[in-house]
Amino acid sequence: MLLKTACVCVRAPRLQQRAFSCGVAMAKSKFEYVRNFETDDTCLKNCYIVVRLDGRNFHKFSEQHGFLKPNDKRALGLMARSAESVMDNMEDVCVAYGQSDEFSFVFKRSTNLFKRRASKLMTHVTSQFSSSFVFYWAEYFTEQPLLYPPSFDGRVVLYPSNRNLRDYLSWRQADCHINNLYNTVFWALVQKGGLSTSQAEERLRGTVAGDKNEMLFSEFNINYNSEPQQYRKGTTLIWNMAEEVVTKKVKPANENEKEVHVTRTRRKIAAHHCDIIGEQFWEEHSGVLESD
Template structure:
């Protein structure tokens, strides 16, 4: 019988293992199965927070929206996009994020479990890693978790309809939650009473409740609450410079209308990212400033120093 020597822990500690052991037990790999994703289809990985109603309550998230929580989700998603260049765009709202990978993607040989688990785990670890950057006075009481799923969309229209569905869901949920929590926190109703009050109401009814009872014009709510966040790769001009840099840009705009796809035609045509002219009268988001290596607190260009 042939023997194979292996060294462990210490350079002079040698363990003798029969060479036949490898082939004897290797048969168990036959029980493994691997699903390969169909070619020429858009790959969408959607991650979703597990029991985030409980998680948000334990960590004192503001109701109906906590901008810290939204910003943290956007940061985690940006980390994923920076690591995986095959992701052409992402869309997030509430405790979910959808990542769109190009049709021609060959990442991990299009193995479903690899793509899904890597993206889900990177998002989760990034969420935990950056927690204290957004919740400075709130200790993370227990680790959050996110599940992941993959759906294939064979046509451009299928993909557009999927993203439209998620943004429509964002609007519907936010209008309900905004009305619900105003009834509870300001109107003095119990959660059960607020739920009963809103049962069967239309969007117009909720808008009327907000305006007539609380003086809130829903149209004036922050766009990030109403439309969610779109993350795109864009070539952005650095402040006080003629140089451009590719960044992950957060936008809170309507993607349901065809105008979005016309202005960002590179997404479906799978071209390199286009230049984006950020309005000079609007400050760059902190998420972008950090990518440009600009100190967020005093807006100093670190690379220029």
């Protein structure tokens, strides 16, 4: 019915147009009931809200874009740069941790950003990260053009206590360690040892961490613990209070305008490549987490 009206309208005299336009306007309110199908997904109060992103099909993506193995410094830099862009836009992220093609963003437990709506939080993080990844690509991959737009998926997880949150971050860092140790040996066997990838896989089957350290040292003279911390520990981003001196012009009453130097503190993002499983990091940056 509405359609016919609409069709008529295209050729209609002005009086009928009015009717048509009103019709659509009125129709809008008739349709607006569909709004009530949205459901509330507010996150439980007083819990840390973690948004974790993972690259989709990044195995293939990394091959197509010539990522160096086992670690590509450009890719890790771009990931961290994109994560910074997320934090810059959402100051309630108190800590972020990334490794490989994943990044986790921790919103402080008292945040009220987007009224704690899970869908808003995770889509905004994912969107900002994804657009930044493309936007900053050329800064990191100066020789390698981006072939197609990549995609990340995201999820939200809540943690009620500081212990739970720290265990979450420890879980991700332990995962980083395990994968990176494996990859370091694997690619040494392939790149320096001349094995095929399936031969390398075979060699590593059933080995424990100690065996892998041993193989690296005895066969390739690599001390795993001397590998760059960025690869072994991942990237932890937190806010630092940095002091800056800025020059301001002021004009006191009955005086000439003059310049004064004002010290102000500004939040800046700092990247760390250190252990976050133990106590030391958290003692040194005791302001990052709120108390239970």
